[in-house]
Amino acid sequence: MTDTDFKRQLIAEIPSLRAFAVSVCGSFHLADDLVQETLMKAWANSTKFEMGTSMRAWLFTILRNGYYSLYRKRHREVQDSDGYYAASVSVQGAQESRLDLADLRKALDKLPVEQREVLILVGPSGLSYEEAAEICNVQIGTIKSRVNRGRTKLAQLMGLDSPQELLIPSQILKTDVAAA
C-alpha cells in the first residue's frame, strides 16, 4: 500500500476512532490525544498492518493499548471530563435526542471500562465478536458476558427494569430526563 492509500484509509477511520476513544475515556480532550498518538503509531508501523484485515480493528487496538498504558500509569480510571461530552456533539441532534443522549452517557460513564468498551465495539462500531475479542485480548465468551453485563447495568442505570417500559422504548429514554 502506498503512503497516500494508507493515509486515505487512516483519514476515513478518524471519526470512528475518535468516537471509540471518547466513549472509552469520557473526554474529548484526552480522546484527541489518544487519536493523535494512534495515528502516529499507525504511520510508524504501517508495514505491520495486514492487508485484507480490518483497519478499524487495527487502529482500535492501538488506541486501546495507549489508553490502558495511561490508565496503568495513573493507577485509576483515566477520566478527564470536560463537560462537553454529555450533550450532543454533532450539529444534527434534535433537542429530544440530545436529552436521550445525555441520559445514556451519564449511565455509560458509570460502567466499568471493560464493559463500556465492548458495548461500543460489538454494537455501534460494527466490529464482530471475534474482532472485539482480539482487540481486548480475551476469549469471545468473555466479550459476550461483558456485553450482557454491560447492557443489564445500563438498563438498570437508565431505569429500564419493568416490562411496560421495555415495550415502549421511545418513551423510556425521556423518563429520567423529564423527572430530573
Place this chain on the structure above:
Amino acid sequence: MLPDFDDEDRKDQALPINPANSDQLGAQFGLVIGKALKAHYDDLVEAPIPDKFMELLAQLEASGGKKP
C-alpha cells in the same frame, strides 16, 4: 436436591430481566439499549473533526519515512 434453589430459578425465569439468560437479554434490551448506544456513537462520529489530525497526517506523509 435443593428444592428451594429450584423455586428461586423459576421465580427468576418469570422476571422480565434475567441476567443469567443472554437470549432473553438480547431480545429485551437489544432494541432499547442497542438503539441508544448507536445514537450515542453516531453522534460522536458526526462531530466535527479537528484540523490537527489532517495536519499531522500531512506532516507524516511529507516526511516520507515510516519512522516517527
